Amino acid sequence: MVERRKPIPVSEAVSRVVGLAKTGLTERTHINEAHGRTLGEDIVAVHPVPPFDRSPYDGFAIRAADSSEASRDNPQTFTVIETIGAGYVASKEVREFEAVRIMTGAKIPDQCDAVVMLELVSETVEHGVEQMTIKRPFKSGDNISFKGEETSEGTVLIRKGKKINPGVIAVLATFGYETVEVVRQPIIGVFATGSELLDVSEELQPGKIRNSNAHMVAAQVERAGAQVKMFGKLTDDLESCYQAIKEALKDIDMLITTGGVSVGDFDYLPAVYEKLGAEVLFNKIAMRPGSVTTVAHLDGTFLFGLSGNPSACYVGFELFVRPVVNIQLFVDKPHLLPVQARLTEDFLKPNPFTRFVRSKLTFDGGSLLVTPSGFNKSGAVTSLAATDCMIVLPGGTRGFQQGDVVKVLLLESTEGSEWPWG
Ligand SMILES: Nc1nc2c(c(=O)[nH]1)N[C@H]1C(S)=C(S)[C@@H](COP(=O)(O)OP(=O)(O)OC[C@H]3O[C@@H](n4cnc5c(N)ncnc54)[C@H](O)[C@@H]3O)O[C@H]1N2
């Protein structure tokens, strides 16, 4: 008699998993290796930005008070005493009606408090002395980028758990972080199970298919910010699956298998979990695809038993593995971000369980549109290529029509959510 499994709601399954998830350790990495990693420390401004008053223009630094009488009818002439480019500082004291020719980024001489753009002056040379003349007054502070105007010392700029993007790299460089604390990436082992599986390089043979899941999951692992350890494929044989998985658990932080979790004669993952003594958190979820997705836990290590069907495998990863990786990486919103979007076509299938429709998001002015990616069975693989989101259709609904507003979970957003399950 086949085992009868009792399906649990998606929200219950996700909460069982994230309830056991733990934050990770940190390590130092070079700034040039840090892009895409997750910050393992808060970044505090250790000095003001800019660090000194500087010129935002190529021009002349003056004492504003000296320009107070300047006008069209009463041009004011200044003696130019030196020129400084960015990276250099004035060497002379600037006295009444003197100016320093100054370039963008150079430090404002101590006695000066305004900058006149090159375009606003006329320049002359009198008896070998450089001069410049202006025809309007300048106020103290005109055209000066002030020390600390962007950020003052001590400001917490970026929090631990933030994914390091190019802008974060710029901040790190600004404050002298040649190395930075990042969260250690979990190492996720990946096995594909199935006697029908061929390597990508192999020719098709009767009854066989190429192993797409392992490569797809490896890419999902990378998209989630973790590291992959590929263990290859296993044939449907209990003893060899058990030995390989037991051995693999020594070298990894989490394990993903695909296939072999349902109730078939050659679905050996349930037996492997039993033999390992792992605690099975659930083995049936009220969702499509991926209803047989199984998650087990052994000595602090997750064993994600994703379905063999490619679309089910894909969905299982995004719902269960991704938040665990995010929690390990200190991401404060570890789940997928839900948004509302308008369906561009009918989706008439009834939904006995919560259904995740692999889909593509587009934009129409300010509104979001969503289109199912194509062939939508659990075994579908080709429609995954267009997928960047999943429509969530609640269980017990009959079908949806073009124009209906539906809930969509984003797969490629840098913003997540605290809990999208209502
Ligand atoms: N009597 C029942 N049969 C099935 C049930 C059920 O409840 N009762 N559930 C069905 C559902 S739903 C799914 S989903 C599948 C899940 O099966 P498994 O997770 O055990 O996966 P397999 O049986 O090993 O394979 C399913 C399918 O996927 C293909 N596959 C497997 N691995 C790969 C891979 N690495 N790359 C590409 N494709 C792969 C495999 O060839 C099968 O076609 O069970 C249903 N059956």
Ligand code: MOO
């Ligand atoms: O788990 Mo299956 O993918 O529900 O179709």
Ligand SMILES: [Mg+2]
């Ligand atoms: Mg099976």
